[in-house]
Amino acid sequence: xxxxxxxxxxxxxxxxxxxxxxxxxxxxxxxxxxxxxxxxxxxxxxxxxxxxxxxxxxxxxxxxxxxxxxxxxxxxxxxxxxxxxxxxxxxxxxxxxxxxxxxxxxxxxxxxxxx
Amino acid sequence: xxxxxxxxxxxxxxxxxxxxxxxxxxxxxxxxxxxxxxxxxxxxxxxxxxxxxxxxxxxxxxxxxxxxxxxxxxxxxxxxxxxxxxxxxxxxxxxxxxxxxxxxxxxxxxxxxxxxxxxxxxxxxxxxxxxxxxxxxxxxxxxxxxxxxxxxxxxxxxxxxxxxxxxxxxxxxxxxxxxxxxxxxxxxxxxxxxxxxxxxxxxxxxxxxxxxxxxxxxxxxxxxxxxxxxxxxxxxxxxxxxxxxxxxxxxxxxxxxxxxxxxxxxxxxxxxxxxxxxxxxxxxxxxxxxxxxxxxxxxxxxxxxxxxxxxxxxxxxxxxxxxxxxxxxxxxxxxxxxxxxxxxxxxxxxxxxxxxxxxxxxxxxxxxxxxxxxxxxxxxxxxxxxxxxxxxxxxxxxxxxxxxxxxxxxxxxxxxxxxxxxxxxxxxxxxxxxxxxxxxxxxxxxxxxxxxxxxxxxxxxxxxxxxxxxxxxxxxxxxxxxxxxxxxxxxxxxxxxxxxxxxxxxxxxxxxxxxxxxxxxxxxxxxxxxxxxxxxxxxxxxxxxxxxxxxxxxxxxxxxxxxxxxxxxxxxxxxxxxxxxxxxxxxxxxxxxxxxxxxxxxxxxxxxxxxxxxxxxxxxxxxxxxxxxxxxxxxxxxxxxx
Numbered sequence: 123x124x125x126x127x128x129x130x131x132x133x134x135x136x137x138x139x140x141x142x143x144x145x146x147x148x149x150x151x152x153x154x155x156x157x158x159x160x161x162x163x164x165x166x167x168x169x170x171x172x173x174x175x176x177x178x179x180x181x182x183x184x185x186x187x188x189x190x191x192x193x194x195x196x197x198x199x200x201x202x203x204x205x206x207x208x209x210x211x212x213x214x215x216x217x218x219x220x221x222x223x224x225x226x227x228x229x230x231x232x233x234x235x236x237x
Numbered sequence: 238x239x240x241x242x243x244x245x246x247x248x249x250x251x252x253x254x255x256x257x258x259x260x261x262x263x264x265x266x267x268x269x270x271x272x273x274x275x276x277x278x279x280x281x282x283x284x285x286x287x288x289x290x291x292x293x294x295x296x297x298x299x300x301x302x303x304x305x306x307x308x309x310x311x312x313x314x315x316x317x318x319x320x321x322x323x324x325x326x327x328x329x330x331x332x333x334x335x336x337x338x339x340x341x342x343x344x345x346x347x348x349x350x351x352x353x354x355x356x357x358x359x360x361x362x363x364x365x366x367x368x369x370x371x372x373x374x375x376x377x378x379x380x381x382x383x384x385x386x387x388x389x390x391x392x393x394x395x396x397x398x399x400x401x402x403x404x405x406x407x408x409x410x411x412x413x414x415x416x417x418x419x420x421x422x423x424x425x426x427x428x429x430x431x432x433x434x435x436x437x438x439x440x441x442x443x444x445x446x447x448x449x450x451x452x453x454x455x456x457x458x459x460x461x462x463x464x465x466x467x468x469x470x471x472x473x474x475x476x477x478x479x480x481x482x483x484x485x486x487x488x489x490x491x492x493x494x495x496x497x498x499x500x501x502x503x504x505x506x507x508x509x510x511x512x513x514x515x516x517x518x519x520x521x522x523x524x525x526x527x528x529x530x531x532x533x534x535x536x537x538x539x540x541x542x543x544x545x546x547x548x549x550x551x552x553x554x555x556x557x558x559x560x561x562x563x564x565x566x567x568x569x570x571x572x573x574x575x576x577x578x579x580x581x582x583x584x585x586x587x588x589x590x591x592x593x594x595x596x597x598x599x600x601x602x603x604x605x606x607x608x609x610x611x612x613x614x615x616x617x618x619x620x621x622x623x624x625x626x627x628x629x630x631x632x633x634x635x636x637x638x639x640x641x642x643x644x645x646x647x648x649x650x651x652x653x654x655x656x657x658x659x660x661x662x663x664x665x666x667x668x669x670x671x672x673x674x675x676x677x678x679x680x681x682x683x684x685x686x687x688x689x690x691x692x693x694x695x696x697x698x699x700x701x702x703x704x705x706x707x708x709x710x711x712x713x714x715x716x717x718x719x720x721x722x723x724x725x726x727x728x729x730x731x732x733x734x735x736x737x738x739x740x741x742x743x744x745x746x747x748x749x750x751x752x753x754x755x756x757x758x759x760x761x762x763x764x765x766x767x768x769x770x771x772x773x774x775x776x777x778x779x780x781x782x783x784x785x786x787x788x789x790x791x792x793x794x795x796x797x798x799x800x801x802x803x804x805x806x807x808x809x810x811x812x813x814x815x816x817x818x819x820x821x822x823x824x825x826x827x828x829x830x831x832x833x834x835x836x837x838x839x840x841x842x843x844x845x846x847x848x849x850x851x852x853x854x855x856x857x858x859x860x861x862x863x864x865x866x867x868x869x870x871x872x873x874x875x876x877x878x879x
Contacts (some may be wrong), residue, residue: 160822162803165877166688166877167685167689169684169685170681170684170879171877171878173675174843200811206816225686227680228682233698233699
């Protein structure tokens with residue numbers, strides 16, 4: 123496990139691109155996101171809920187970083203090990219994250235312009 | 238302030254033994270042949286009807302005797318004398334005499350009896366009311382079962398520094414307790430249950446003692462740090478007639494709040510004037526608009542950014558020096574931090590990872606900290622709301638609100654014109670920082686704008702747009718983070734903080750109490766109401782309807798105790814076990830609670846559940862119409878989890 127993490131870290135440092143992700147299904151990922159309760163901290167649209175839990179939407183960083191965050195989170199996020207969330211499932215989650223459309227710009231939302 | 242008053246002494250009244258045997262004889266004499274089959278109440282009624290009333294003092298048989306001036310009447314005089322407008326209670330036999338005196342002798346005005354359906358609601362209403370009204374109301378409860386129900390809410394108020402005048406009915410004289418229930422309701426030392434989190438308590442043994450202790454309790458409670466107090470109401474003292482004694486009500490005059498020592502303030506001013514990156518952190522600091530205005534003057538004089546922790550509306554969010562949303566950077570770069578009645582100084586300078594509990598320093602190691610607080614004056618051992626010990630460079634005991642103006646004067650005195658010009662030169666950069674912060678916040682609010690269930694940012698934006706032309710108050714402002722981040726606040730009353738001790742069940746009754754205080758001031762009250770909290774004691778909806786307390790309750794309905802979902806996630810991750818099970822025991826669905834119907838069943842206008850974000854705004858408008866007509870309304874919005 124330690125070695126795996128080191129390898130992922132090294133990959134991450136090498137800025138592996140999203141294309142390197144195993145093929146995932148955004149639809150399955152969406153369901154997993156709720157079943158695994160990711161949405162309780164991140165919101166169904168990745169909008170977050172405080173304590174630094176807002177992932178950049180649309181996903182602005184590579185597959186390896188995503189995998190690393192799940193297997194060995196940076197700070198306080200729970201870890202999701204291989205035996206609980208398979209590589210394929212992580213790929214599905216990644217596909218879902220990548221499919222979330224960017225939010226409209228605040229200036230284009232009338233009810234946010236009132237602030 | 239109230240003048241001393243003397244109640245005219247009265248001739249002793251009939252106190253003849255109204256025991257069961259005596260009564261039955263009376264009833265028999267009245268020809269009540271079926272006495273044995275009758276309830277005691279009907280017997281009393283019939284016996285009273287059967288004979289013309291005897292003049293007081295003459296009769297010595299049940300049905301002939303009256304108490305026209307019970308001790309509880311005098312208690313009402315005392316309660317009126319200190320200016321209590323409302324008294325909330327779930328009715329209970331141990332204060333039946335006072336209850337009756339409030340209604341009939343006192344005319345049910347100032348104080349007015351508010352019917353509650355749970356003692357926790359009575360106290361939480363008083364808690365919210367105290368913060369919004371700037372004065373306390375009173376609560377009545379049984380000294381055993383009632384106070385047990387009330388105790389969590391008392392603890393919330395204690396932590397939140399909210400004054401409440403608590404009264405607990407109790408029968409001290411065991412020989413006079415009615416057999417059965419009255420015994421289970423009586424207590425040797427009622428206050429023991431809550432003594433760790435009330436400022437003071439007493440068990441008066443005479444009416445004069447009651448008057449003095451109640452006025453003393455009020456005075457103590459209102460001296461900062463403000464907190465609840467408890468007076469026990471002896472049943473016999475309430476129910477027995479006032480004897481011939483001369484009774485007087487002491488004059489109430491409140492103490493001037495303790496202002497910080499002048500030399501210490503001078504030292505603090507020196508440190509602040511010399512600082513390159515000072516920050517002010519304000520927590521339970523202000524109690525009124527006066528405090529807000531004073532803090533604005535201090536911050537402007539120093540051009541010092543302010544972080545408002547949100548337990549009170551300490552500083553306008555519209556002011557460019559309010560950089561609350563930039564907390565991490567401000568704390569990290571600060572060379573001097575002025576804390577104003579901050580509950581958790583350690584937590585301000587550190588964070589702790591969860592679940593590993595690794596302490597992370599959030600501030601420079603050599604940051605200088607000044608703390609103006611009265612925490613040392615009101616600390617008890619048992620309950621740990623005082624937080625982890627944090628050494629401070631310049632600790633100053635004093636009431637923060639009262640000490641801000643003299644501190645500002647010291648700052649002005651210590652400020653050379655060159656330094657004042659330097660500080661003024663910072664303003665443009667701070668204004669830009671403020672604008673950037675606002676933009677970042679709005680961008681974050683746009684994430685998930687069209688999400689269904691509704692995002693909490695969208696919900697908050699919809700609610701703001703519905704009330705933005707009103708003189709508004711958000712009764713509970715810490716359950717959803719967005720209003721504090723987004724909404725313009727300019728007045729103390731705009732946001733009323735939260736429960737204090739995170740004792741769930743505060744939000745609904747707390748909001749009703751805030752709305753009650755605001756009703757009398759013409760301020761429109763809205764609240765974002767978590768579903769889990771509403772399920773504790775929803776009977777407060779009936780109280781709001783019955784007493785015509787206008788309040789727009791917008792359900793932040795995430796169908797769960799979501800904080801706990803996250804804790805279970807953490808534990809499952811830590812224990813290397815299935816993360817999917819975190820919903821077990823934490824989520825509130827299957828079946829889903831229908832809050833609109835719940836509201837309707839209590840006589841409150843209700844609409845929902847609404848999951849489509851576009852339908853929220855129009856529903857809020859409909860609810861507001863009801864509220865402006867003087868009644869409560871509830872709109873149930875199904876939300877994202879956080």
